Amino acid sequence: MELIIDPPVLFLDEPTTGLDASTANSVLMLLKRMANSGRTIILSIHQPRYSIYRLFDSLTLLVGGRMVYHGPAQVALNYFSQIELDQEQLSLSLKGIEDRLVEEYKNSINYKRTKSELKRIIKGQDYSTRPKSRTVTYSTSFCHQFHWVFKRTIKNLMLNPQTSVAQVGVMILLALVVGAIFFGVKENSSGIQNRMGALFFISSNQCFSTMSSAELFIIERKLFVHEYISGYYRVSVYFLSKVLSDVLFLRTIPGIIFSCVIYWMIGLKATAEAFFIFLFSIVLVSYAATSMTLAISADQTVVTIANIFINNIFVLMMIFSGLLVNLPSVADWLNWLKYLSIPRYGLAAVEINEFTSLIFCDTRNTSGIEKRVCSTGEGFLNEQGVDYSTWGLWQNHLALGIMTLIFLIITYLKLRFIKKFT
Incomplete structure (x- = not known):
């Protein structure tokens, strides 16, 4: 139904939930083809299989609501493999490890690139506290609807x-x-x-x-x-x-x-x-x-x-x-x-x-x-x-x-x- 109006940006909340492995893979392959045609697709997903993970272009990882990675999906493994955790940190609780990952990301080049890009985007934009009015647009005529x-x-x-x-x-x-x-x-x-x-x-x-x-x-x-x-x-x-x-x-x-x-x-x-x-x-x-x-x-x-x-x-x-x-x-x-x-x-x-x-x-x-x-x-x-x-x-x-x-x-x-x- 969301595709009826041909949206330029498509948000999906766990689109593979309840699907078997084959169907989930088919759904993501379809989304990949749509993305290749120029549509931006943003989705949330939990523990995807590798055949699905390799389809992602950009990846954002959250731990406890905090960001530990945002960047190209295919370089995420190399990024985390370069983070060294000494014996003292490994013996800490999971919370301690999460804090270390958050700090590492804030010091990473990906974080700096993201901040720089955000500054460029918002430069000259009016972000006053006054709420903007929402205008609904339509892709089809009155008679068609x-x-x-x-x-x-x-x-x-x-x-x-x-x-x-x-x-x-x-x-x-x-x-x-x-x-x-x-x-x-x-x-x-x-x-x-x-x-x-x-x-x-x-x-x-x-x-x-x-x-x-x-x-x-x-x-x-x-x-x-x-x-x-x-x-x-x-x-x-x-x-x-x-x-x-x-x-x-x-x-x-x-x-x-x-x-x-x-x-x-x-x-x-x-x-x-x-x-x-x-x-x-x-x-x-x-x-x-x-x-x-x-x-x-x-x-x-x-x-x-x-x-x-x-x-x-x-x-x-x-x-x-x-x-x-x-x-x-x-x-x-x-x-x-x-x-x-x-x-x-x-x-x-x-x-x-x-x-x-x-x-x-x-x-x-x-x-x-x-x-x-x-x-x-x-x-x-x-x-x-x-x-x-x-x-x-x-x-x-x-x-x-x-x-x-x-x-x-x-x-x-x-x-x-x-x-x-x-």
């Missing part, structure tokens, strides 16, 4: 289908249960209540079903940070890949299946136009709720904490959705909260779509005479304070779209500015 990151994200979903299958399965089961409860609603007063109950449940359920996306950026946080600072891909590439895969496979497809099952079981307005407006409204609610969930969880490190915040916000939004309380009767200093309610816009859209042009009639017995009393869907919407004009319908979709965009921007900014460097 997006292709592979999105492909990996989709492949991970396919290799671990439990989440998407469970999402679809739960949606189908819920649609069947709710569809059976509200099955075949009538066009009378009970039909008004049942329609409102069904539409309220559907719009609210679309919000709570998006809570699974809270872990989208949390579980891969360390992987994302590592790959980003290594220069594999841009933040925007990762953000778009994760959001698009989640929206497509866990929001759009389950939302379409859910709508197809529940809409016709309940017996809502049986026209193609009404159905597709209903479907569009439900999917937009899901998008807005998903983007809000991502905006809250993007900078969190614990899924449970994020879920607590999200759950409480959705509950508050439900109160101002337009069913549990009559919104025009709410005090002005609280009434503004309705403009932040995602289920309110969704419920208003599906309400307008369903109730307009419908007539609800009941037969009532008054003084022994049966009378047919009728009311219009538009009259009911007026009572609820809902604007059922064409603009009244589409302003809800526009509001959901704007909220989705704002929350996605917040999500991206959180990913862009989370602490990545230590």
